[in-house]
Amino acid sequence: MMEIPEFAVLGHPNEGKSSVVSTLTEDDRIQVxxxxGETRVSKSYSVTMDDRQVIRFVDTPGFQVPRQTLSWFRKNPGQDMVARFITEHEKDPFFADECELLTPVANGAGIIYVVDGSRPVREDDLAEMEILRLTGRPRMAVINAKSDTRDxxxxxxxxxxxxxxxxxVFNSNQADFYERIRLLESLKAIDQDIEPLMEGVINAFNMEWEKRNRMACAYIVHGMEQALTFSLSRRxxxxxxxxxxxxxxxxxxxEKIRDIEQKMFGHIRSLFRHHLYDYPLPACSILRHDLFSDQTWEMLGLTRAQAATAGAVLGGTLGAVLDTAAAGLTFGIFTAIGSALGAGSALVGIRRLANASSGLGGDRVQVGPNENIQFLYILLDRALLYYTHMSRRAHGRRDVPQRESHLVSKGEKAGISTLLTQKQVRICLEFFKACRKKNSASGKNHSQSFSRLVASLLEDILKRRFNP
Ligand SMILES: Nc1nc2c(ncn2[C@@H]2O[C@H](COP(=O)(O)OP(=O)(O)O)[C@@H](O)[C@H]2O)c(=O)[nH]1
Ligand SMILES: [Mg+2]
Known part of the structure; x- marks a missing residue:
């Protein structure tokens, strides 16, 4: 038999065959x-994991003349029926699509038959199903409901x-990783002979998924560490x-913090193999807003008043530092900067340091590392939200989601970080402190605990224990 399992995805035109192939192979470059009738030739797409092909799905044109095809099949029963049909009709334009879609079947592929479950069963469908039955190939039917209203x-x-x-039932626009696995599990049952092969495929899928999430976690922790430790100073x-x-x-x-975040997002996006799906994200998603905009802070539950208070508290602490630096800067300057550059900037540690040790004289002005723990939660919430989009989005989907209703409700904090337990909050705090101190010895421990925390949050998101 074949060295890796191969399945031809067949059906009527416009039922979602290409969408199903796209979602199953996580290939958003497939034309949907x-x-x-846009797909005119059969095209094979393989799923590659660790540079190894593990399974192949063939996208095909839809049936055009199923009744005529069925009538030939009935008149010409026996061995190699599909191959004989193709040989006989190869040059006949009337059967061009039928020859094309049956070629992978003649070559030994299993069959996945896709229908739009929101429409009723018609005469043509029965003809198509009967053709597939007569091929004698192992076959599974997939109901891909294109509309929620009719069922x-x-x-x-x-x-x-x-x-x-x-x-x-497999919805190509909504299926997540677990539904893909369940579909693969079902494929095991269509033919005992392919069971061991499919076991291997499912194993490869699971290992890849685990690795991907491990790496997503590492990118998030690394990006946050960079953002939280970053500071700039100039004489x-x-x-x-x-x-x-x-x-x-x-x-x-x-700019630098935005850049760090964008890089982190880019890594997560390519881990989940998205090319089309990036922006536009839902219009009201906090990811649409700038990291430092007032809306971001508000949507994560920090009201303008709270943000200002946080800024004031921070300004107060800094004021003391500045007094000892014997500089002419006052508390007022910080709040002024805060309002000029948005709420976020009020929380960025701005400090003027007396350059006593170098003996060169002159003061330095330092911005960052960010003094406010809220900054950590904002980075974390945004990273988790981005991860949620990337890990759940079905590759066969082509529309742009319009709204995330759960994020719209005003005055309600949308971030996951509000749902953290006391213990988890403490881990965040320790990580935050370690980042600010750049204390390497204890920092490593805190970064490990924080990493474990992020990993568990990612798992919660996947298992939908949270629904950001
Ligand atoms: N809403 C929704 N639309 C779908 C779904 N599956 C396919 N479509 C849409 O139906 C159309 C035909 O899909 P496509 O996969 O190209 O069908 P094919 O001709 O069988 O390959 C496209 O506009 C898809 O976006 C689905 O599950 N839900
Ligand atoms: Mg198609």
């Missing part, structure tokens, strides 16, 4: 089209039982306006 699933199931070994030369310098540094600081 609202116009029926003919029960009628389909009834018909399918007469023609197929296994029937599965305040004579005649230089300290406020201008601080504003410049703050802008640079924000």
């Amino acid at each position: 089209s609202p116009v029926p 003919n699933t029960t009628a389909w199931k009834e018909e399918f039982r007469k023609f197929f070994n296994v029937v599965r 305040l030369k004579s005649g230089m306006d300290p406020v201008t310098l601080k504003e410049d540094l703050t802008r640079e600081y924000q």
Whole structure:
């Protein structure tokens, strides 16, 4: 038999065959089209894991003339029926699509038959199913409901039982990793001979998924560590306006943090093999807003008043530092910067240090590392939300989600970080402190605990224990 399992995805035009292949192979570059009949040739897509092909799905054109094809099949029974049909009709344009879609079957592929479960069963469908039955190949029927409002699933199931070994409901636009695994599990049952092969495939899928999540966790922790430790400082030369310098540094600081976050997102996105799905994200998603915009802080539950208070508290602590630095800067400057650059910047540690040790004289202005623990929660919430999108989004889906209703409700904190237990909050706090101190010995421990915490949150998201 074949060295890796191969399945031809067959069905009527426009029922979702290409979407099913796209979701199963996590390949969003497969053409999915609202116009029926766009796929004219069969194309094979393999799933690659660790540079190894593990399974292949063949996307095919839809049946065009199932009744005529069935009538030929009935008149010409016997060995190699499919191959004989193709040889006989190869040059006949009337049967062009039928020859194309049956070629992988003639070559030994198993069959996945896809129907749109929201429409009723028609005469043509019965002809298609009968053709597939007559091929004698192992076959499974997949009900891919394109609409939630109409449901003919029960009628389909009834018909399918007469023609197929296994029937599965699989929504190509919603299926997540676990549903893909369940579909693969079902494929085991269509033919005992492919069972061991499919076991291997499922194993490979599970290992890849585990690895992917491990790496997503590492990218998140690494990115957060970079963002939380980052600081900038520059010498305040004579005649230089300290406020201008601080504003410049703050802008640079924000740029860098955005950059760190974007890189982290980019890694997560490629781990989950998304090319199409990036932005636009849902219009009201906090990911749409800038990391430092007021809305971000508000949507995560920090009201403007709270953000201002946090800034004021911070300003107060810094004021003391500045007094000892014997500089002419006052508390007022910090709040001024805060309002000029958005709530977020008020929480960025801005500090002026007397350069006593170098003996060169002159003050330095330092921006960052961020002094406020809220910054950690914002980074964490955004990373988890981005991860949620990337890990759950079915590759066969082509629409742009319009809204995330659960994030719209005003005054309610949308982030996962509000749901953390006392113990988890303590881990965050320790990690935050360690980042600010850059204390390598204890920092390593805290980063390990934090890493374990992030890993468990990712798992919660996958298992839908949270629904951000
Ligand atoms: N809402 C929704 N649309 C779907 C689903 N599956 C397919 N479609 C849409 O139906 C159309 C045809 O899908 P496609 O996969 O190209 O069908 P094919 O001709 O059988 O390959 C496309 O516009 C898809 O986006 C689904 O599960 N839900
Ligand atoms: Mg197609």
